[in-house]
Amino acid sequence: MLVPGLLYIAIFHYAPMFGLVIAFQDYKVFKGATGSPFVGFANFVYLFKSPQFITAMKNTFIISAYKIIIGFPVPILLALLINEVRYIIFKRSVQTILYLPHFLSWIVMSGLLFNFLTEQGPVNNLIKMTGRKAIFFFSDEVYFRSILVLSDIWKEMGWNAIIYLAALTVVSQEMYEAAKIDGATRFQCMMKISMPSIMPVIMIMLLLRMGSILNVGFEQVFNLYNPMLYSVGDIIDTYVYRIGVLENKFHISAAAGMFKSVIACIMVITTYYFLEKVEDK
Template sequence: MIEEANISTKLVRRELSKASKIVRMWHVLIRYKYLYLMLVPGLLYIAIFHYAPMFGLVIAFQDYQVFKGVMGSKFNGLDNFIFLFQSPQFITAVKNTFIISAYKVVIGFPVPILLALLINEVRLTMFKRCVQTILYLPHFLSWIVMSGLLINFLSEQGPVNQLIKLLGGKAIFFFSEEKYFRSILVISDIWKEMGWNAIIYLAALTAVSSELYEAAKMDGATRMQCMMKISLPGIMPIIMIMLLLKMGSILNVGFEQVFNLYNPLLYGVGDIIDTYVYRIGFVDNKFHISAAAGMFKSIVACIMVVTTYYFMNKVEDNR
């Protein structure tokens, strides 16, 4: 009887705890109702444009015919995926995507961090604002404009080749030779986005306590030591979050950038999954193959996020 009473008491307490949580939840919702209402447009956007189209992934398992539609097309199992992995063009696109992404992560990811640390050390307010404005501007230019600038700068008659000729060299056909294309992609991406990406780290640096810097200066620390021992560790959580997000989009090399810069001569080193999906879907009208390629890309991105999150937790546990 005593055991039954204890069990019933525990059940009652559990139910009361659930009820109290529900009450607290409704209290918070009512108290901050206007803030939650502000979330509605964003949630609707995600639901309509990100989750609703996921129904279309079914065509990745179909021999999709446009005039028959999703409901009328026949299912063919994994034939579309088998076709992809037997296609040399797709294998080349996957390889190029990983290589270019690796370059952008290894070379491009640290640049905004270094830039933010350097800007944070500038003491002249006017000079600091001018530098930030100049570095932010390229972000607001579309890749169509940026591609036009790059093509003109690196053309045979462009300023870069003119300078090479003045120094006694021969003109380089940058957009005809494969060995230059990946470097152009990485450098132009860094140039365009480094100022904008540095904003997050600059915002994180404002949260680092000024007392730490004052204490370090009292102990005789140099500005470089303050940067490495206080500023960098202070923004390390933000760096890890940004790295996690970067790894989640590691296969998003930049369709607009590549599409506006490459040509058939550069397919061997510049063709990526996104451009392959575009050609196979909108040029060859094989929508089921492009859907399968897109699904493969999403699965790999999900695996990368989970793996990166796991290793980050391991690093945090060992700190």
């Protein structure tokens, strides 16, 4: 039964790792990976001397930090709140409504955001009603990162809450009943029973999230940004797309991808070490 899964991993995950050799070559399409000249770390030197890559790397870390700090706790809070709802029909209706945005592509979501935030959209109409001027959200650097973070939370918070809701279902009801007998309020039960009970799951999810710290969301950024927002919105993935696909510098894009993988590995090891120390205490 394991054979299909192992074959999938071997063919589509391990075999393509041979392509990492491109990151150390001056890759030529017609010569291939075996015929292109070896240049050592020259591609990495090129990356770290490129102002565009430095800007993309800085933006990637900043946007990812915003999404972790602001976005990571939201599904946890949402799961705790949904768990406290006692009316089953209302509870399931809320869950369904919150799950729906996850199944929309970023092309659809970007269209909705453009319609909401355009000069003639409902948001700017409300702003104009207060006597203020319309805001050009998709040409102003001040608002773009906030749009990325908030739209990502809107789209994924319901879906990401599923695993925490699943963890809450195995919490013993006897603990809640004992706490209520002792006079605990629902908020106290949530903070003293529900939250500690799902803490191992939270730690695992945080570990996985830190491992993908440089995966900010190519589709989201690509569909929302424009050249006027490169200074605050250009990320490593969009940089790789431009340099690799549009300019045919595949060796540079391979070097950038390898850099991402190394950073992800370091973040996973560091986060695991930190969480292990916290758990021991």
